[in-house]
Amino acid sequence: MRRLDRRRFLRTALGAVVAYAASCLAAPLARAQRFFRAPPWKIRTPYWGFAVDITKCIGCGKCVDACKTENDVPREPFYFRTWVERYAIRKSGEVTVDSPNGGLDGFEPMRDEDSIVKAFFVPKLCNLCENSPCIQVCPVGATFKTEDGVVLIDRKYCIGCRYCIQACPYGTRYYHPTLKVADKCSLCYHRIKRGLNPACVEVCPTDARIFGDLSDPRSPLSRFIAENPVQVLKPAMGTQPKLAYKGLDREVR
Amino acid sequence: MKDLDHLLRVAATFVVVTVGFLVVRGFLIPPTFGKLGHYRAAAVDDVKAMPVRYAGRAARDACARCHAGPVRDRASSSHRGVWCETCHGAAGAHAADPKSVKPGRPAKGEMRAFCGRCHASNITRPRGFPQVNLSVHNPGAACTECHDSHKPKL
Amino acid sequence: MDPMIEHLRDALEKVVGFIYPNELELQWSILIVMYPYVTGLVAGAFILASLERVFNVESVKPTYRLSLLSALAFLIVAPLPLQLHLGHPFRGIEIFLTPNTSSAMAMFGFIYAWYLMAVILMEIWLDYRAEIVGWSKTEPWAPKRMFYKVLTFGVTTVTPGSRRIDDVLGRAITVIGLPSAVLLHGYVGFIFGSVKANPWWSTPLMPVIFLFSAMASGIAAVMLLYMFLTWMRNRPLDMRCLDTVAKFLLTAIIVAFTLETLETIQKAYEAEEHFDILALLVEGQLSFSLVFLQIFLGSICPIILLGLPQIFGVSDQGRKSLYAVSGVLALIGIFAMRWNVVIGGQFFSKSLRGFTTYKLQFIGREGLVAAIGVLVLAFAILAVLIRLLPPWTKDEPGRAPAAGGRAS
Numbered sequence: 001m002r003r004l005d006r007r008r009f010l011r012t013a014l015g016a017v018v019a020y021a022a023s024c025l026a027a028p029l030a031r032a033q034r035f036f037r038a039p040p041w042k043i044r045t046p047y048w049g050f051a052v053d054i055t056k057c058i059g060c061g062k063c064v065d066a067c068k069t070e071n072d073v074p075r076e077p078f079y080f081r082t083w084v085e086r087y088a089i090r091k092s093g094e095v096t097v098d099s100p101n102g103g104l105d106g107f108e109p110m111r112d113e114d115s116i117v118k119a120f121f122v123p124k125l126c127n128l129c130e131n132s133p134c135i136q137v138c139p140v141g142a143t144f145k146t147e148d149g150v151v152l153i154d155r156k157y158c159i160g161c162r163y164c165i166q167a168c169p170y171g172t173r174y175y176h177p178t179l180k181v182a183d184k185c186s187l188c189y190h191r192i193k194r195g196l197n198p199a200c201v202e203v204c205p206t207d208a209r210i211f212g213d214l215s216d217p218r219s220p221l222s223r224f225i226a227e228n229p230v231q232v233l234k235p236a237m238g239t240q241p242k243l244a245y246k247g248l249d250r251e252v253r
Numbered sequence: 254m255k256d257l258d259h260l261l262r263v264a265a266t267f268v269v270v271t272v273g274f275l276v277v278r279g280f281l282i283p284p285t286f287g288k289l290g291h292y293r294a295a296a297v298d299d300v301k302a303m304p305v306r307y308a309g310r311a312a313r314d315a316c317a318r319c320h321a322g323p324v325r326d327r328a329s330s331s332h333r334g335v336w337c338e339t340c341h342g343a344a345g346a347h348a349a350d351p352k353s354v355k356p357g358r359p360a361k362g363e364m365r366a367f368c369g370r371c372h373a374s375n376i377t378r379p380r381g382f383p384q385v386n387l388s389v390h391n392p393g394a395a396c397t398e399c400h401d402s403h404k405p406k407l
Numbered sequence: 408m409d410p411m412i413e414h415l416r417d418a419l420e421k422v423v424g425f426i427y428p429n430e431l432e433l434q435w436s437i438l439i440v441m442y443p444y445v446t447g448l449v450a451g452a453f454i455l456a457s458l459e460r461v462f463n464v465e466s467v468k469p470t471y472r473l474s475l476l477s478a479l480a481f482l483i484v485a486p487l488p489l490q491l492h493l494g495h496p497f498r499g500i501e502i503f504l505t506p507n508t509s510s511a512m513a514m515f516g517f518i519y520a521w522y523l524m525a526v527i528l529m530e531i532w533l534d535y536r537a538e539i540v541g542w543s544k545t546e547p548w549a550p551k552r553m554f555y556k557v558l559t560f561g562v563t564t565v566t567p568g569s570r571r572i573d574d575v576l577g578r579a580i581t582v583i584g585l586p587s588a589v590l591l592h593g594y595v596g597f598i599f600g601s602v603k604a605n606p607w608w609s610t611p612l613m614p615v616i617f618l619f620s621a622m623a624s625g626i627a628a629v630m631l632l633y634m635f636l637t638w639m640r641n642r643p644l645d646m647r648c649l650d651t652v653a654k655f656l657l658t659a660i661i662v663a664f665t666l667e668t669l670e671t672i673q674k675a676y677e678a679e680e681h682f683d684i685l686a687l688l689v690e691g692q693l694s695f696s697l698v699f700l701q702i703f704l705g706s707i708c709p710i711i712l713l714g715l716p717q718i719f720g721v722s723d724q725g726r727k728s729l730y731a732v733s734g735v736l737a738l739i740g741i742f743a744m745r746w747n748v749v750i751g752g753q754f755f756s757k758s759l760r761g762f763t764t765y766k767l768q769f770i771g772r773e774g775l776v777a778a779i780g781v782l783v784l785a786f787a788i789l790a791v792l793i794r795l796l797p798p799w800t801k802d803e804p805g806r807a808p809a810a811g812g813r814a815s
Binding site: 074076077078079080083085095096097098099102124133135136137138139140141142157158159160161162163165166167168169170171172173174175177178179180181237238253 | 409411412415416419425426427428429430431432434435489492493494495498499501502504505506507509510511512513515598601602603604605753756757758759760
């Protein structure tokens with residue numbers, strides 16, 4: 001009787017160990033199956049995104065001016081919610097980048113154009129990260145993502161520690177010199193909530209800037225992203241930007 | 254028990270301070286904080302309340318009501334994608350009060366620089382975008398002497 | 408015209424290469440250099456104090472109370488540079504009201520409160536309680552007597568049983584305090600080490616490097632304070648104590664320097680996308696403060712100077728001089744290290760294509776004067792603390808205070 005009990009006990013124990021080991025072995029597979037996570041715009045409507053068509057940008061800087069006007073961004077050449085960079089790749093392999101006054105006054109032609117292999121303009125703005133490092137580091141909850149996916153700043157709550165400016169890999173935040181808080185592109189949230197386009201999109205003469213609803217597959221933005229090869233900036237950062245670029249060169253950072 | 258008396262008093266002080274802090278904290282946290290997430294929900298309304306400066310393409314009909322000619326010309330020209338405010342500047346205030354607020358228009362002397370912002374030849378612009386070499390293309394003449402800015406093709 | 412804007416317009420001329428336009432302004436100034444420096448002194452001083460209690464290193468006993476008081480003084484001023492630097496200093500309280508759990512900076516409130524309340528204050532109080540009770544009866548000056556009375560919490564008798572309990576509890580708190588000190592400074596390193604956008608900061612080694620350099624700076628500070636105060640009081644130095652402290656200082660500097668070197672080698676060997684710009688940074692704007700101050704003057708020199716007595720016999724007077732010089736050099740080197748991390752990490756653009764500049768301001772909320780003021784304030788607080796809670800007993804004329812401060 002006692003022997004039998006022990007044998008039964010051993011069998012149960014062995015069974016438990018085998019079952020546990022099996023579940024451990026199966027766990028990676030089970031997790032891998034759950035690897036795909038539906039993006040938030042499959043659940044929430046609307047969910048805003050943005051795209052830039054580098055192949056269309058003519059570097060007129062109207063967007064930079066409109067942004068500063070619409071959002072009262074200080075007119076100094078070191079405070080921008082959006083700006084335009086010019087890249088030139090030379091025959092020697094040298095890459096030159098400039099953005100005089102953020103491109104607000106347009107771009108004078110470069111002097112030694114003969115040595116240029118290719119050149120293009122890259123408009124920059126908030127990358128609308130799904131995993132925003134700026135929100136992650138804000139100590140008090142003064143910057144946040146709205147339910148429709150836009151990263152905003154609470155000017156009445158921001159303590160001005162500037163950790164978010166350090167954390168943004170794209171340099172899209174600045175410290176407002178008079179308000180003493182961080183400031184950034186709000187995707188013209190006050191406009192899009194009234195059914196208008198962001199100011200930069202309104203004035204872009206070549207439709208190089210596309211704003212729209214990612215949750216609507218028929219929106220111009222969703223169609224643009226679906227129909228074109230697009231890329232995001234610094235994908236290895238894991239920030240998952242909702243700002244997509246068409247025609248992005250590898251030299252662009 | 255007597256040996257522990259001083260420690261119990263410290264512990265009591267600690268509890269009082271902690272509870273006091275929690276009570277004060279309860280009063281100081283903004284009322285809408287945490288309603289939608291770890292932020293002040295009212296902040297969204299603050300941002301939404303910012304003033305609109307550009308009337309935007311949604312105001313197309315409002316523009317056409319007074320400026321039917323230019324709007325019609327532009328609609329069928331190569332400038333059809335260019336919105337009024339791209340050249341004329343923010344006109345939200347003008348749309349709201351057309352009489353007293355007048356949007357800008359480039360002076361004749363600045364015309365070449367103004368149009369050149371987009372059309373001066375520049376290797377960085379996309380190939381195929383209409384560009385002119387300003388130093389050889391009718392130097393000195395204002396663009397509008399030949400081109401209608403709303404219907405630029407000759 | 409806003410002086411900051413004036414300053415930035417000048418800085419615009421000095422940009423090298425390409426930076427994102429918003430990167431012109433260097434956001435974290437000398438005050439944020441001061442912050443990890445001061446917190447480092449706290450952690451280091453506390454760890455030195457813990458050696459005596461937790462690991463029973465009897466010889467460092469004369470510095471035990473001094474270490475605790477220094478840790479408290481520095482801890483009191485530690486949040487000051489942070490708060491001075493804020494755009495809205497009075498909103499700083501929000502860190503305690505609505506701390507964002509994913510923010511390293513928000514954890515400051517918790518770690519700071521825990522460390523101050525539960526660890527340092529408790530440990531000092533338990534250690535001094537018997538004397539406080541005595542002083543509350545004998546102190547002639549009424550306000551001071553009142554202060555002691557409050558600190559007794561109304562319990563004016565000290566029984567042998569309560570002394571035993573205090574001692575056990577004190578030991579327990581030190582045991583908890585040690586990981587707390589490690590956490591306090593590890594967290595400061597994490598503030599920088601967790602910023603993935605910045606390749607100069609982003610490394611998991613950052614908290615460990617900060618920790619060991621913190622230990623070095625704290626030990627050096629307490630060692631110098633001990634030497635200075637003993638000289639002021641006209642008492643002989645306890646050389647056994649000083650030798651032991653110096654040995655710990657040497658160990659901390661060696662470990663910190665080794666970690667920093669390992670990190671550099673790793674970065675150079677992996678040579679990722681950002682390596683070129685970091686190399687330019689080290690050769691350029693940081694060549695003096697990193698290569699000369701931090702590595703040569705602040706690490707290699709003290710290692711050699713402190714190593715000499717370990718190999719050769721050096722007279723008491725010689726060792727004293729070596730220790731004093733090494734202590735000062737270590738403090739300079741570690742300040743340079745904080746500078747190189749905080750300021751250095753903001754010189755280069757996240758586009759990895761250029762550099763901005765930083766001009767140290769003298770006056771103003773974020774200037775050099777404010778930063779020095781913070782340090783001076785810490786020493787002023789320490790002076791007051793030493794007056795209120797003397798780390799040594801008065802009756803030891805002329806002889807070596809081997810048994811040191813702790814009254815029996």
